[in-house]
Each structure stands twice: as structure tokens, then as C-alpha cells.
Amino acid sequence: MPFNTFTTKQFISSNLIPCKSVSNFTIYHFFSALSNPSHTDHEIEAASSDSSFEVAPNLKLASPETEIKMPPFDNSFNFSSKPKLGSCETETKMRTSDNSFKFAPKPKLGSCETEMEIPISDKLFKEAPKLGSFKMGDSTFYSLVEKYASSGDFRSLEMVFDRMKREKRVFIEKSFILVFRAYGKARFPEKAVELFDRMVDEFQCKRTVKSFNSVLNVIVQAGLYRRALDFYARVVNNSNIMPNGLSFNLVIKTMCKLRMVDRALEVFREMTSRKCEPDVYTYCILMDGLCKDDRIDEAVILLDEMQIEGCFPVPVTFNVLINGLCKKGDLARAAKLLDNMFLKGCVPNEVTYNTLIHGLCLKGKLEKAVSLLDRMVSNKYVPTDVTYGTIINGFVKQGRASEGVQILLAMQEKGHLANEYVYSALVSGLFKEGKPEEALKIWTEMIEKGVKPNTVVYSAFIDGLCQEGRSDEAKEILSEMIKMGCTPNAYTYCSLMKGYFKTGDSNKAIFVWKEMATSGITCNEICYSVLIHGLCQDGKLKEAMMMWKQMLGKGLVPDAVAYSSMIHGLCNVGSVDQGLRLFNEMLCRGSDSQPDVIAYNIILNALCKVDRVSLAIDLLNSMLDQGCDPDAVTCNIFLKTLKEKENVSRDGEDFLDKLVLQLYRRQRIVGASRIIEVMLQKFVYPKSSTWEMIIRELCKPKKVQGAINKCWSDLFI
Template sequence: MSISNSIRMQRQQLILPLLSSSPCKFSLSPPTAHHHYFSALTIPSTKTCSEKNEHGDVCQTEPPIISDKIFQSAAKLGSYRLGDSTFYSLIENYANSGDFRSLEKVLDRMKRERRVFIEKNLITVFKAYGKAHFPEKAVDLFYKMVDEFQCKQTVRSFNSVLNIIIQEGLYYRALEFHCHVVNTKNILPNVLTFNLIIKAMCKLGLIDRAVEAFREMPLCNCTPDVFTYCTLMDGLCKEKRIDEAVSLLDEMQIEGCFPSPMTFNVLINGLCKEGDLARAAKLVDNMFLKGCVPNEVTYNTLIHGLCLKGKLDKAISLLDRMVLNKCVPNEVTYGTIINGLVKQGRAVDGARVLISMEERGHQANEYVYSSLISGFFKEGKSKEGMRTWEKMLEKGCNPNIVGFSALIDGLCREGKPDEAKEILSEMVNQGCIPNAFTYSSLMRGFFEMGNSYKAIILWKEMADNNCIHNEICYSVLIHGLCKDGKLKEAMMVWKHMLAKGWTPDVVAYTSMIHALCNAGSIELGLKLFNEMLYQESDSQPDVITFNILFTALCKLNRISHAIDLLNHMLDRGCDPDLVTCNVFLKALKEKLNPPQDGRDFLDELAIQLYKRQRTIGASKIVEMMLQKFLPPKTSTWERVVRELCKPRKIQTAIYKCWNNLFC
């Protein structure tokens, strides 16, 4: 065998065991006094080899991390000697493999032999701790760099540890660490340091402090870069300070920092969430002027904004433009449009977009299918809903809890709760655990079919399966019991709900008020209504709640009280509907002497809505008057019609603008 081959084989015998070391498991010990935010890490022992002592007992000894034999024979090998570079290689190897026990042994031996530590290798260790989610060990090592390792700390190691803490989402700890290092160490922050600390402040909602840090950068000879501006813009947008964020765009260009597509995307996203599509469109124009081409994120953001505003046709047009500009739509793009179409009651159009999506090589996920299934059933198109379900299974897309729940809810809407119950059993057999929404849909289905017994059995089944009853479940149960005339049982559930700390929603409140009024306890119903006014937004009365009280009051000939309540309803921004008008028309005709046809009442109602700038509501009242052959006064007609025409002209102009921009 040649000398070179002999040397190569000996090297392999040394290195291979080191590289094959398996990562060890960890256990947590109590936190230290200095760093109480994290748990210190206790490393268990690694593999041991068995040896017998002089008494013949077997004892466990650990193999050394680096065998001295290979270095003792270094002269014979001619090229392998125990140098700093060997230790550096071992540090990198163990850090990358996550073998912290072996890593710490290497570091300890280097300290004993007074080896030279370089910052680059310790940064590698920091990153390994970050990857293993042990940020406090990185902090401890950073503080030991000078005293224990005689390695100078610089802004590079500082930023490395700071980034690890922020990646863990420990933003307050990051601010504390930053403050301590800047005040006690001779380390000057650079642009990356400011970027990281501004990010932490924005994540915590401390936008004013983030702006202060941003303004301090020039004092530290640091020039903000595109990431600085993007981070601060995003923070301002999340706090709905859009104007300040947009003004930063002009400022950064004045300062010579060229905006990137990410910069524009942050602002466009903020404007779209606020519903300000006109300004978002102007920013797209600005992008082109700056030679900054919109990318997939830009288009997806605009499409999402259009869907939020209900402008689905424009969103679809923008999708076509996106393809023409060689920006590839992804599952998020299509899913956003399909979900938007479903919300508008256009599930058929959503299915067409799905076909287009598949033709372009994209596979829909279970959420897209679930949205379509739910949409078809809500529109009363159960056959299309079932076909979509079957198509999902054929495509190999396994339904999740959302898909199963959509099908169960759809079957219940079709009056088929027993079939829905079978789907629930299939769902459980496939290991998909039903949630509160699933059970609520099925309970509602049985109540609607007049089978309250099976609905109550499901309520008990939820508890047996450790599925927590939430406010929706309570609301469904209360509504069902009230509808069955079981007021006492509903009252018991109501008290139980309050005792559990749940706030009744508008359905639960309205159901109880309706049941109390039907039982002749209108004063209790009004008391519950007054309590409702002081609750959260989800519990505020709607037009159905008001109509129930109008009906009850008018039956008792308390028309003046009902009219006072109607004025209160208008003041709260709730518009009357056809039921409201019919309740009052009937009362005015049957309860007054002499009877009234209600023309003056409806005319005055239209004027009240007009004065509150609720033109759509006023126009509906006028439309109803015409249908009932109760023509409004000429002055009312002119006011309402003239005001109604204005927004339509504006809407036409807006549509024209969008067409010019995207078509």
C-alpha cells in the first residue's frame, strides 16, 4: 500500500466517527438568576464505552472528542497536526449537526489549551443555538466571549444574537438585550442593528419609538436602507397610519434610497386593507414610472383588495392582466378570487375560475373546495355542491375539518340532517375531530326539522368528546329551544352560558326576547334589550330584534312607544326593512281611530333616512310606497331621487378609472 493511501485511510478512521455523531436530546433545567426569560440547557451524556476496573466491575467511560494518538503520530503522517484550524472544523461540524455536547467539549479543550477563538466560529455556534431554539444560550455565550474565550465582541456577533432573539418572537427581550449591550459594551450599532431593533418595536406596536430610532440613525453615521424603510412602513400601515407610511416613500427617494417592489407592496397592501383602492392604483402607476415592475405579490395584494371591496369582475380582469405580464398566479391568487365570488353568491363563477386554475397547472387545496361546497349549498345548489365534493375526492384532495364541516352544514341547509350525521361518523372514522362549528351546524339542522331530541343528544355528545361548547353552540341551542316554545329550558341554558363566561350573541338575545314577548313578558324582553345595548358589537340588536319588539308593542296598542324605539333604531344606524314598514302600516290601520293608510308615516320615514344621509334606505322606502300605491310627496321624491343619482355618477367615473388602469 502506498504511503499516500495509508495516510488517507488513517484520516478517514479519525474523521468518520466524528461526523457520524448523532444529535443528542435535551432536557430543561430551572432558569438562571441573570437570565430568567429562558430555561438553561442541561446536556445528557453521550454514548459511553464499557471498561472493567481493577476490581472487575464494569464502568462507563466516554471516548475523547479528539484522539491524541493521531497527533502523536503526526510526524509519520507528515501533514496532520493539532492546530487551531482542526478545532475550527470541529466547531463547524458539531454546530451544523446540533451536537452541543461534543461542541462544548471542543470549546472547553480549546480554553484549557489556550487556543485562539475567532468571532466567526462563535457566530456559527450562535446560529446553531438559534436553529435549536435556545436563544438564551446564545446570549450567555455572547457575554462570555471576552472573559472566558478572549474573543473580541463586535457588531457582527451582537447582530447575530439579536437576530436570534427576534426570530424567536421575544421582542421585549431583544430590546432589553440591545439596551444593555449598547450601554455597557464598546460596540457601535450599524444599519442591520437598527433594522432589527425597529422590527422588534414595530412587532410590539411601539411605532413612535421605532420612528425615534429611525431618526437617530444619521446621528450614529448609519444611513437607512430599503429594509429600514420597508420595516417602518409596514409597522405604520399595521397601526393604520397610512399617510405617514406613504410620506416615507417620498422621503426615501429624496435621500437617495431607491424603492424596491417590496416597498411598494407594503404600501399597496396597507391601502388595500383600508379599502383605498384609488391610492393603491396610483402607487402601481408610480411603480411603473420608477421602473419597478409589479410582481406576483403586487397583483395578489390588489386582487385581494378588490375582492374585499366586492369588485370581483375587476379582480378577474386583473388576473388576466397578471398572466399577460408573465406573472404566474398561484393558489393564493385563485383561492382569493374563488372565495370572493362565493361570498357574493357567485359559486358558479367560482367553479369556472377553479377550472381555469386547473388548466394552468395549479391544484386547488381543501380550503378552495370547501369554500365552493359551502357556497353551492348556501345558494340552494346541492347537486353542484355534492359534485364538487366528489371532484375533490377524485383529485386526491383529502377533506379536512373545514371540508367536512362545509358538507355537513350544506346537507343540514337542505333539510337532510340524518345524512349529515352519517358524514359526521365518517369524519370521525377518518381521524378528523369535529369542532364546535360542525356540531352547531348539525344541531341547527335537527332543530329546523323539528327534532329537538336529536339536537340535545348532540349537545351531550360534544361534552363526551371533550369538544368545548362556545357561544355559537349556546346560541343554536337557545334559538332552537325558544323556537320549540321551551322557554324554561332556554332560560336554564342562558344562565349556564353566562356562568361559563360566554357573552350571548345577537341570535341568542333576539331568540330570548322573541320567546319572552310571545309568552306575554314584554317588559322582561325590553329589559333584556336594554342589556343588549351595552354588550359587544356581535351582540348589538339588528333589524330582526327591533321588528320583534315593534310587533309586540303594536299588538298592545303601544304605538307611540314603538315609534320612539324606531327613532332609536335610526339613530343607531340600523335601517328599517319591509317587515318594519308592514308592522307599522298594520298598526296604523287597525289600532288608530280613525285609521290611517300610513302614507304620511312612510314619507316621514324616508325623509328621516335622507337627513341621516342613508340614501339607499330612503330609496327602498320610496320604492315600497310606490308598490303599495302610496305615492310620496313631490319634495320627498325630488330629494331622494336627486341624491340617489349622485353616487351612481361617481361610481361610473370610478369604474371608468379602473378600466383605464387595468384594461
């Protein structure tokens, strides 16, 4: 039986006695084999082949059934104690009365043998003083440090370090770096800093920029950016450690994360004076920081600068800039940058294509996105699920869910499985387009393909059924959803309430509200807005007022929908003054509750109906001052009111003409143009002077250039 077929337990228990003293090199390799399960049998066999370790000549290794005779030796090399057997071990029976023993059959390897590796290392570590002439070398300790650091056993690491101090062992920086990385993996950055500070005084280990960078990286990876800058400044100012390129990269990255881009640029310029040349990673970090700070032009200039300095860009460099340009909506420059990549000999990767496709979808350039997808496939790149999902979602947002279904089919042909979010977008989009049968088909396909619907998919399906007036079916889906262990959210219940209010079943809507309250779901402002809006539309103002008071009692702030619904309900029952008070209260609220054009139209219409036109006009002026532009409904309200006057056409024309002038004086040209459009639809024409002012404003150089740029963008992007 070859030596390397011994199990660890058999070696400890066998009392093998070497004829010669064992070298530290041999024991170190054997310790490493025991501590590291990744060592192969060949490495163990190499350790056993050392000339200083021999098996007694008369010791013949045979089969497990063969007894091996061993004469007694003096000064023998023995493990003094037999290790305790764990629950996972099978005890080997041995005969010792006649100085012979038997090998038990080799146990099958299982999970228990893996768990036994660290305890074996512990056993050898504790038994070292009893090994006779052998004394563990420093390499043995380094091996144990590596093992415990990789497993995150910090208690054992402290024991090893304490013993090394007692035996006055030499500490090396590499061991500390391993521990720093272990602390980083365990999310203990402060422990890493503490150990770094102890290196010199307690362990007499010289610190270099390597250990400094290791600790700095641990702090940055933990997201403690200000702590990282403090640590950097303290060490650099109070020690002889000189930062290198990696140190500067970490500091620049930290400053960019803190939006201290100008300071990061200063540090970047200081690098050459510190005899550190920026590398491609330095430029990428800085470009990313500039792009996120909306300074893309400076980032593009940095691309030219790095090439002048002899630092050639890589795909990541271009990806950073393309991503920044796409987020800004500058797709023309992003496309040019893609062409520039090829000129520089830099091949785009999946990230490049995915970024551009996402940018095109955000701008609604779906045909271009599909074309780029085909180009990506032709270049042997495999689109991800995210790529397909982005395009499908883009089609849905444009009201072209049927075309999104075609992308889904192409996606499936390529072997990709759509996730629940893709199905959710398609189901929702098809319902909104009035194609419930196709939506049901997609739902059925999703179930058949084994995709388990989540809350988002169920909510989209329930909302779609409610839009089609099939609220009872939606209620059945809700019951199925709960039965399948999927918890509905507030949006799910709100969709069902809106569906019942839409069909005039306010009692069922109220029942859904009560069911939501008893299920433990927190009712937010949106839930109350849906309920109040539905009750007011159904003429149940008293119940709506109760819900309004309940919402305020919970400390919730009503949104614009809730305010508009209550104002509309009050005005409908003739309580215009109460509605006006509520409207004025709305004006005093925060930005989320500021009245929109719908709220203004409700109160303006109510005032005009009770012949309080002057107050309505004052409110209209206030509306303009608040930055809210009138719409066609606003114009119709005043035109209808002016019908009671003499010379109706002239009064309506003068009123709308003055409204256009007021918008013009406030530099709201878009709003003024919309009013003119309404006037033309009503065959009410503005004065020639008004026409001239608006056309002159629209034809200013900047606006014309903007229109030309938009035209070029539409043609070529």
C-alpha cells in the same frame, strides 16, 4: 489501494507510522475531513499528499487478501488506543503476532456511517495529547466549534471552549458568531446574550459590530422586541461598538413591530448623522411599518424620497406599498403603482400579481382579477394554488360558484391541484345557490382525485345537505366522517341540528345535541343559540328555558340570537313583560349581546299587538339613540298598528315623515333614505320639506365627490 480509500476506522486501527513528523497543517485537514462528511475524497487525498506525511517505503498497499509486512519503528506515530466498536460497525479482524494485518472488505455505506462522524471527531479530540510530537493548532479547535455549532451540540461546544481556555488558545469572533446562530436556530436568545457578555472578560475576545448584530438578530427573530431594544441600548451606551446599517435596520424593524413608527422614523433620520446611509431594506422596513399603521401616504412619499437619495427601489419595495393600498381598498393607486414599476425598470413578480389579485377579489372586482391572472400567465409567471383559490373564493362570495368551477377547471389544466379549502368553498357556494347536484359532482371529483376531506370540507358538505332538507343524508356523512378518523367540530353538529329543526325533527336535533355533548366537544354560545332558537320555533319554550339556564350556569354569555329567540318565544305565549325584562337585560350586556334590528322588531311588534303603542314609540326612540336604524319590517309594524286609527293614510305618512326627520337630525342619512324608499313602496309620500332636506344632504360636495370617485373606480378598476 489508494490512500483515500481507507475507511475512518481502518485508519485509526491500522497503526500506520509516518517516517517524518506530521505537520499541523496536515492533521488539521485530516481532522476537517473526519469532522465534515461534506469533504470530498480529493480533499482527503490532498491532505495525504503533504510531503511531511509518508508511508514507509516497504509498505505496499494491496488487495484486502494481501498481508502487508511492517518492520518495527522507533519513535513511531501511533494512535495509542483502538476505538470501541459501535453497534453499526463491523469489526475488522487483524493479525498482529507477525506484525502484519489484513484489510477487511470495505463496508457498505449506510445510516450508521453518517451517525459515526461526530463520535470520530470526539475520539480524535480526546486522543490528541497521546499523539506524540503532534500538538493541535488553533484551526483544529475552530473546525470543531464549527462542527458542533452546525449540529447544535452545545455541551460539546462548552467542552471545546473550556479546553481552549486551559490551553490559552486564541478565541476569534467568527467562532462566537457561529455559536450565536446556533443558539438562534435552537430558540435560545438569552443564551446568546449571556455568551456575548462573557466574550471579553472570560474568553479575551474582542467584540465588534458583527457579533453585536448577530446577537441582536437572534433576539429579533425570537420575537422578543422589547428585549432587543434593551440589549441595543445597553451595548451601544456601555461599549465602544458603533452600530452600522444592519444594526439600524434591526432596530427600525423592531420598533415597527411594536407599532413605534414615529420613533422608528426618528432613528431613520439619525442614521446619516451616524455616518450610515439607509439602504433599500431600510426603506422597505419603514414603508411596511407605515402601511400597517395606516399611514400609506407617508409611505408613498418615502418612495419618492429614496429615489431622490439615489436608492433605487426593488420589486419588494413596490410590493409593500401595493399590499398596503390593496388592504386599504385603494385599488386605483395600487394599479398606478404597478404601471410605475415598469417605468422604473422594475419587473413585477409573483408576489406583486398575487397581492393585486387578492385586493381585487376583496373588492369584488373579479373580472379584473381574472384579467390580471391572464396577464400574469402571459408574462411567464406561474400562478400558485393560493392565486387560483383566492379568485374561486371571490366568485363563491358573490354567489357565482359556477364561475368558480370554471376557474377550477382552468387551474387543473395548468397542472395545479386544488386543496381541500378550494373544494370546501365550491361545495358550500353551490349548495347556497341551490345547485346540490353540482355540489355533489364536485364532492365526487375531490374524492376521485385523492384529496382527503378535512373537517372544513365535511362540515361544508353536511351544512349544504341540511340546507336542502336532506338531514338524514347529512347524518350519514357525519358517521362516515367519524369512521374516516376526521373529528367533527361544533360547527358540524350545529349545521346538523339546524337541518333537523328546519325539517321539524326537533327530537333528532336534540339527539344530535346529546351526541355532541358525549363526544367531548365543548358546547359554546353558538351551539346553545342554535338549540334555543330551534326549540323556541318549535314551541318548546320549557325546554328552551332549561337550556338557557344551563348556558348561564356554565358562565356563557348569550349572544343576540339567543336573546332574540327567547324574547320571541316569551312574547308568542303572551309573556310580553318577561320578554321586555329580558330585552332590557340585553341592553345592559356587552357589545356582543346588544340588540339588533331583529330584536327590536320582535319586542316592538309584541308591544303593538297588546296596544302599548306609546311604549313602542319610546322604544323606537331608544332604538335610534342606540344607533340602530329601522328597516322595512319596523315601518310595516307601525303602519299596521296605525290602520285602526282614523285617517290611516295621514297618520302613517306623518309617523314615517317624523321618523325620517329624527334620522336626519342624527346625521343618519342612509337610514333616512331607506325609510323614504319604504314610504314610496307603500305609496306614502314624504313632505316636500323632508324631500328637500334629504336631497340637499346627499348633494353636499364631499358626498358628491365620493359618488364620483366610486363611479371612476367602478369604470377603471
